[in-house]
Amino acid sequence: MRLRYLRRGTQGLGVLLGIFGITGLGMTHLIxxxxxxxxxxxxxxxxxxxxxxxxxxxxxxxxxxxGVLALYGLALGRGWCGWFCPFGTVxxxxxxxxxxxxxxxxxxxxLVLVGTVVAAWRLLDTWFCKxxxxxxxxxSLPYFALGLAxxxxxxxxxxxxxxxxxxxxxLVSRFWCRYLCPMGALLSLFNRASFLGLRIRREKCTECxxxxxxxxxxxxxxxxxxxxxxxxxxxxxxxCPHKALSLSFGFPGGSGFAPLxxxxxxxxxxxxxxxx
Amino acid sequence: xxxLLAFLFWAFSVQAEEIRLVPESPENLGDWAKVVQAFRxxxxxxxxxxxxxxxxxxxLWGDLxxxxxxxxxxxxxxxxxxxxxxVDLDRDNRISPGEKLSGTRVSGGMAWTVxxxxxxxxxxxxxxxxxxxxxEGRGYLxxxxxxxxxxxxxxxxxALVDGDLDGVFGTKGDFLAVDVDGDGKIYAEPDxxxxxxxxxxxxxxxxxxxxxxxxxxxxxxxxxxxxTPPKVPLxxxxxxxxxxxxEFRTGENLSLASFRGKVVLLDFWAxxxxxxxxxxxxxLELYREFxxxxxxxxxxxxxxxxxxxxxxIASYGIPWPIAFEGKRWDNxxxxxxxxxxxxxxxxxxxxxxxxxxxxxxxxxxxxxxELLSEPVTLEAPAPAPxxxxxxxxxEPILELxxxxxxxIQEGKAAKVSVRVIxxxxxxxxxxxxxxxxLPPGWEVEVPAxxxxxxxxxxxxxxxxxxxxxxxxxxxxxxxxxxxxxxxxEDACFQMSQEEKLAFVLGAxxxxxxxxxxxxxxxxxAGVLLSWFLFGxxxxxxxxxxxxxxxxxxxxxxxxxxxxxxxxxxxxxxxxCVGIEEARAPTAEIPAALLSEFQNFPKTAHLMVFYTPxxxxxxxxxxxxxxxxxxxxxxxxELIDADEKRAEAEASGVIRNGKAVVPAIVIRETGxxxxxxxxxxxxxxxxxxxxx
Numbered sequence: 001m002r003l004r005y006l007r008r009g010t011q012g013l014g015v016l017l018g019i020f021g022i023t024g025l026g027m028t029h030l031i032x033x034x035x036x037x038x039x040x041x042x043x044x045x046x047x048x049x050x051x052x053x054x055x056x057x058x059x060x061x062x063x064x065x066x067g068v069l070a071l072y073g074l075a076l077g078r079g080w081c082g083w084f085c086p087f088g089t090v091x092x093x094x095x096x097x098x099x100x101x102x103x104x105x106x107x108x109x110x111l112v113l114v115g116t117v118v119a120a121w122r123l124l125d126t127w128f129c130k131x132x133x134x135x136x137x138x139x140s141l142p143y144f145a146l147g148l149a150x151x152x153x154x155x156x157x158x159x160x161x162x163x164x165x166x167x168x169x170x171l172v173s174r175f176w177c178r179y180l181c182p183m184g185a186l187l188s189l190f191n192r193a194s195f196l197g198l199r200i201r202r203e204k205c206t207e208c209x210x211x212x213x214x215x216x217x218x219x220x221x222x223x224x225x226x227x228x229x230x231x232x233x234x235x236x237x238x239x240c241p242h243k244a245l246s247l248s249f250g251f252p253g254g255s256g257f258a259p260l261x262x263x264x265x266x267x268x269x270x271x272x273x274x275x276x
Numbered sequence: 277x278x279x280l281l282a283f284l285f286w287a288f289s290v291q292a293e294e295i296r297l298v299p300e301s302p303e304n305l306g307d308w309a310k311v312v313q314a315f316r317x318x319x320x321x322x323x324x325x326x327x328x329x330x331x332x333x334x335x336l337w338g339d340l341x342x343x344x345x346x347x348x349x350x351x352x353x354x355x356x357x358x359x360x361x362x363v364d365l366d367r368d369n370r371i372s373p374g375e376k377l378s379g380t381r382v383s384g385g386m387a388w389t390v391x392x393x394x395x396x397x398x399x400x401x402x403x404x405x406x407x408x409x410x411x412e413g414r415g416y417l418x419x420x421x422x423x424x425x426x427x428x429x430x431x432x433x434x435a436l437v438d439g440d441l442d443g444v445f446g447t448k449g450d451f452l453a454v455d456v457d458g459d460g461k462i463y464a465e466p467d468x469x470x471x472x473x474x475x476x477x478x479x480x481x482x483x484x485x486x487x488x489x490x491x492x493x494x495x496x497x498x499x500x501x502x503x504t505p506p507k508v509p510l511x512x513x514x515x516x517x518x519x520x521x522x523e524f525r526t527g528e529n530l531s532l533a534s535f536r537g538k539v540v541l542l543d544f545w546a547x548x549x550x551x552x553x554x555x556x557x558x559x560l561e562l563y564r565e566f567x568x569x570x571x572x573x574x575x576x577x578x579x580x581x582x583x584x585x586x587x588x589i590a591s592y593g594i595p596w597p598i599a600f601e602g603k604r605w606d607n608x609x610x611x612x613x614x615x616x617x618x619x620x621x622x623x624x625x626x627x628x629x630x631x632x633x634x635x636x637x638x639x640x641x642x643x644x645x646e647l648l649s650e651p652v653t654l655e656a657p658a659p660a661p662x663x664x665x666x667x668x669x670x671e672p673i674l675e676l677x678x679x680x681x682x683x684i685q686e687g688k689a690a691k692v693s694v695r696v697i698x699x700x701x702x703x704x705x706x707x708x709x710x711x712x713x714l715p716p717g718w719e720v721e722v723p724a725x726x727x728x729x730x731x732x733x734x735x736x737x738x739x740x741x742x743x744x745x746x747x748x749x750x751x752x753x754x755x756x757x758x759x760x761x762x763x764x765e766d767a768c769f770q771m772s773q774e775e776k777l778a779f780v781l782g783a784x785x786x787x788x789x790x791x792x793x794x795x796x797x798x799x800x801a802g803v804l805l806s807w808f809l810f811g812x813x814x815x816x817x818x819x820x821x822x823x824x825x826x827x828x829x830x831x832x833x834x835x836x837x838x839x840x841x842x843x844x845x846x847x848x849x850x851x852c853v854g855i856e857e858a859r860a861p862t863a864e865i866p867a868a869l870l871s872e873f874q875n876f877p878k879t880a881h882l883m884v885f886y887t888p889x890x891x892x893x894x895x896x897x898x899x900x901x902x903x904x905x906x907x908x909x910x911x912x913e914l915i916d917a918d919e920k921r922a923e924a925e926a927s928g929v930i931r932n933g934k935a936v937v938p939a940i941v942i943r944e945t946g947x948x949x950x951x952x953x954x955x956x957x958x959x960x961x962x963x964x965x966x967x
Contacts, residue, residue, distance in 0.1 A: 024320075024327055024332070024335045025320055026318075026320035026846070027320075027842055027845050027846040028320075028842065029838040029839065029841055029842045031841065038845035043845070045845075046841045046842065046844070046845040047845070050844075050845070051841050051844060051845065054844045055840075055844075060837065060840065061793070061796070062832070062837070063792075063795070063796065063828045063829070063831045063832035063835060063837055064828070064829060064831075064832025064833060064835070064837035064838050064840075064841060065832070065837070065841065066796055066799065066825075066828055066832075067825050067826065067827070067828030067829030067830070067831070067832050068825075068829055068832075070799055070803075070821060070822075070824065070825030070828065070829075071822065071825040071826065071829060074818060074821055074822050074825060152953060189803045190803065190806070190821075192806050192807060192814065193802075193803070193806035193814060193817060193818045193821055194818075195818065251815040251818070252806075252814045252815055252817075252818040253809065253810055253811045253812060253813065253814030253815045253818075
């Protein structure tokens with residue numbers, strides 16, 4: 001249970017970073033390690049997907065953006081989705097129904113990412129932003145409240161995408177993160193090579209599938225830990241009655257690090273990497 | 277030997293005289309004793325400063341340095357739209373509610389007064405009174421100060437002013453004002469004959485002196501200097517300094533003295549100076565009216581292009597004599613008359629005595645008519661009222677950044693990038709580069725003259741080619757001169773700044789950095805590979821990827837992409853994030869509404885802020901263009917809010933650190949209209965608010 005508390009804490013930090021502008025700090029050079037609209041009146045960080053589109057439109061080669069994203073991805077992989085992203089947190093708050101992952105829909109988020117880039121390249125416009133539910137929540141609604149936006153068609157489109165996503169999230173846990181998030185798609189590329197990893201000790205695993213029931217992404221963690229759909233949230237670690245799963249920082253591909261259930265946990269028994 | 281040294285020491289020590297200076301009120305001295313400087317504000321503080329007061333809807337920060345003391349300034353707008361100014365008086369990097377200054381509303385903005393403490397690098401600290409003005413809706417302040425102090429030297433009043441408002445005396449821009457003629461009034465306007473820069477000697481009764489100033493400005497050490505003739509006064513009542521010139525069209529040699537017996541308007545102007553051109557029709561009318569009665573105009577053109585001048589003379593039909601040297605501000609006549617801004621016009625009476633300066637059209641007509649009716653007398657008339665006030669002191673507004681050194685090879689062109697940063701809220705016009713002391717064997721290619729917008733930045737490339745024909749090695753450095761002008765309301769100033777370009781011979785020329793594509797290609801390949809590797813191989817690959825990620829990140833930062841990211845994120849394009857509809861770039865205003873625009877009786881200037889990627893902006897631009905096309909009294913200016921971010925900031929288009937586009941600003945009232953919904957009726961309503 002304490003791993004989840006810890007996660008709620010870091011998710012709270014993600015939300016805090018998202019609204020850090022309340023302190024009066026303006027826009028910084030930092031890229032947000034998740035999906036958070038930089039048009040949000042309280043944003044102090046740059047949305048990676050928004051920036052990506054603008055750089056494509058401007059014809060810049062995004063060294064800074066890709067360098068930062070690579071380092072984010074190599075550090076936590078999709079762990080950012082599970083532990084930090086405020087929109088992921090919204091998904092978590094509405095995760096009433098854990099459904100099985102529909103593998104056929106998995107490439108959708110890659111398609112969204114590619115479509116976003118292609119739309120920026122060919123149509124020279126930030127089309128993803130116009131539909132992004134995170135922008136609906138953190139930009140459209142606040143600006144509407146501030147009187148800067150009018151209830152026009154684009155506003156209602158935003159409300160539509162937000163409503164649809166919220167409905168999806170209520171019906172299927174982490175619906176946005178599972179199938180549609182382009183930021184998740186970017187981070188998933190680094191999921192296997194990242195230093196935060198889910199590890200399984202197969203000798204302890206009885207394949208009871210409790211982890212699958214607990215997984216908000218609806219995958220089989222004992223088979224697919226660290227796969228592109230694993231957000232490394234640690235729900236499976238908590239659910240495993242045999243302590244066969246653990247979440248820890250270590251060398252990707254390497255075996256043997258103690259489960260990091262709590263930051264103060266002592267290192268001890270060796271495990272087998274789920275990468276194997 | 278010891279005696280000789282002692283004698284020399286004595287001799288030098290008696291020559292220098294130390295006089296004490298005490299703080300003086302500028303009101304007792306003159307307007308020149310109040311230095312005005314624009315002070316830029318930013319959406320975020322430049323260092324870690326915490327604000328602990330009540331919630332502010334908008335915050336703008338500045339960092340004021342007075343010697344080594346640095347004060348954070350916070351201009352805030354409360355949710356109730358009250359404007360407040362906070363200064364971190366105790367310099368603890370925390371702005372508490374008690375550090376709010378009490379301000380007064382003045383016409384066009386707010387004003388505050390505060391006494392800060394300056395800590396010069398040497399000497400003791402001192403009080404530094406400042407007046408702070410905020411022009412309403414702008415992203416900058418005006419600081420009014422100068423910590424003027426005064427004393428007496430040989431029975432004459434002498435004053436010292438911190439002309440650059442940096443809290444340290446003796447730095448560039450500071451000046452001395454000496455009542456050299458002993459009339460009890462000091463003429464220390466920028467072209468006054470009693471104003472002296474600190475490295476300039478002043479002359480009192482046939483003896484010249486030079487002053488040394490300690491950083492705290494408590495005293496002046498005045499020593500003798502080689503005799504320098506005193507500056508000629510240009511105040512009303514003084515005889516006009518004579519000069520001869522070649523008339524531009526006829527080539528005839530004329531002198532100012534040859535017009536004695538006529539009332540002469542000596543007009544310093546240029547075709548590139550908009551206020552000068554605006555006054556031209558009035559002058560033509562005045563000339564036509566009074567020329568027959570003995571009125572003459574002598575124009576001194578500060579143009580560079582004879583073509584431009586010829587065209588203007590022909591198109592306006594200017595009949596009066598024009599002096600032209602083609603040297604812009606290096607014009608010898610302008611130097612003789614210490615002209616620092618144009619238009620500058622002196623009205624001389626029939627005796628050649630300066631009577632008035634820079635009169636407005638109506639006052640000029642009256643003065644000319646009165647002077648024409650005056651009989652020619654040999655007695656000089658009593659001086660006319662004092663000269664008009666000079667509200668702003670011209671000073672360099674550009675900051676130049678050049679590479680530390682550039683490698684050059686014989687016969688190979690080297691490229692030098694010069695970053696030109698405008699630190700002021702004024703447009704720097706026709707910025708041109710030149711090399712005043714370029715040795716033979718060098719060839720340079722400088723960029724065409726360009727403008728730098730208020731607080732804007734430009735990168736200029738200079739190509740330098742060194743051909744060693746005489747077997748001589750090139751100098752280690754050459755002087756780069758940057759000339760430009762800028763206008764504040766109805767006055768234009770010429771500025772010249774210099775920077776040294778250092779060279780290293782033999783080193784390969786500085787090459788343009790090629791983009792390391794391979795970093796990103798390797799990163800992508802590594803990511804793909806990571807999907808197929810296991811065990812130790814994956815570990816190794818991960819570390820390689822970290823290295824590539826760091827390399828890409830560092831290169832991006834070096835390339836300025838971090839700043840680019842911040843800039844992109846700082847602009848809120850309402851249609852880009854779908855807050856508003858992207859409209860077609862055609863605007864159809866209903867006929868009834870259009871006729872209301874057509875009949876709008878007042879003049880108005882609309883500034884349309886846009887960004888290249890804003891999809892609604894073309895609509896806003898087209899709509900405003902249509903409005904302007906039906907009414908010549910409505911003018912339009914299109915401003916790229918990304919490129920001219922400072923202008924956007926100054927106009928209040930930046931909200932919470934983000935430029936909101938499209939935005940239309942009515943210059944006369946400062947009113948801002950965001951978005952495109954019902955735009956035409958909203959513009960009409962805003963125009964009607966113009967008083």
